[in-house]
Amino acid sequence: MIWEVFRQEKTGEYHTHCGNVHAPDREMAKMFAQIQHGRRKPTNSLWVVPQEEVGEVDTEEARFGGTTDKSYRWAMTYQGVDADFAEEVAESQQEQEAAERQRGDD
């Protein structure tokens, strides 16, 4: 039985998919996940999920957005003005930058 593994690096962050393990039950899956996915990278928590429980929708069934250049909807685009004059604006931009980096990892 295949279990998909999701790793969270730090408290409060998202669990992101990092691979899978073969195990007969949940307890074994958690143990294998620790050994295979929790040893070499900073890890705060792991989730294991039976692969058949994962729902998927792909490009055969759906038309996703994300193919157009939408840089106009990101704070980083407006380089002529600074975000640092107000901490909440700076924070929003940092979150957007982090999200963009994460997308870049895919």
Next chain:
Amino acid sequence: MDVDEVNERAGPREFGPHDDLPREYREAATRMIQFHANSEIMGAYLEKPFIRQAPSLDRKLALSAKVQDEIGHGQLLYRAAESLGVKTRDEMLTELAEGEGKFLNCFHYEMDEWWETPMIAFFVDGAAMRRQATLKRTSWEPYAHAMDKICFEEGFHVKHGEDIMKELATGSKKEREKLQEAFDEWWPRIIQFFGPTDDQSTHHDFAADVGLKTMTNDDLRNAFIDAYVPKAKKYGLEIPDEPRIRERDDGTYEVVEDDLDWSEFFAIAKNDYDPGKEQIGGRRRAQEAVEWVREALDDHETRTRGREPQAAD
């Protein structure tokens, strides 16, 4: 849970739909979140005409993205309000259409010209964002959760608003003059965004005690003036003489309340101001015009109930 226990436990993201909360809390939270949701929707309707009036394709794209975001924020917030069990989303949208739903003072005014847009897109959005950042720590968890997504998106809105202002402030003489005129007109309304000073605020005490509000009107107004007055000056805008704003020794500001038109403000607060009634009517007509879409969706849902996935939160 009674009100005393709520006061005792009150803290960031402390309460959620599984808690048995007293009516006073649920009603106060509903009033606050419904106001916020209504404001997102009414703000979007005020800016919508500028998608057409925007001077370039880039501006059109950015503005339509922004208007779309604001409508989405409204939906997120109605959901957070609905989860308190006091009013349904339909009830709140009907109240807004019928002129009973309350919303932000600034969205009761007309906005006709492109050079007015930074007044909403930079100053009002900036003021709203200041307030919203503090609401990430509100005690109603679904509200705080909605704030995470909203604050994530708002950085683009505020920077885009400043970008428009910069373009006008460095543009032709006419553009600079029109920008100043718009600022003169909007500045007192923007200062009133934060309401009257704390000793006159009607709902603050309870909302603060139960952790719904985490900062007072006065503190928020101070933080806004600190960050946004230097910005206005940077773009060559003259701060209007009224309302008089004096800096105190401790670095906070005193706004001379008598310099502001509070009878207009309180008429607006009752939805009893003519331009605001126009805005409400405009949105109601839009809601009625797409009635057939809602009917088709409801009809589809009724016919396929139980066989298709329901919309997620």
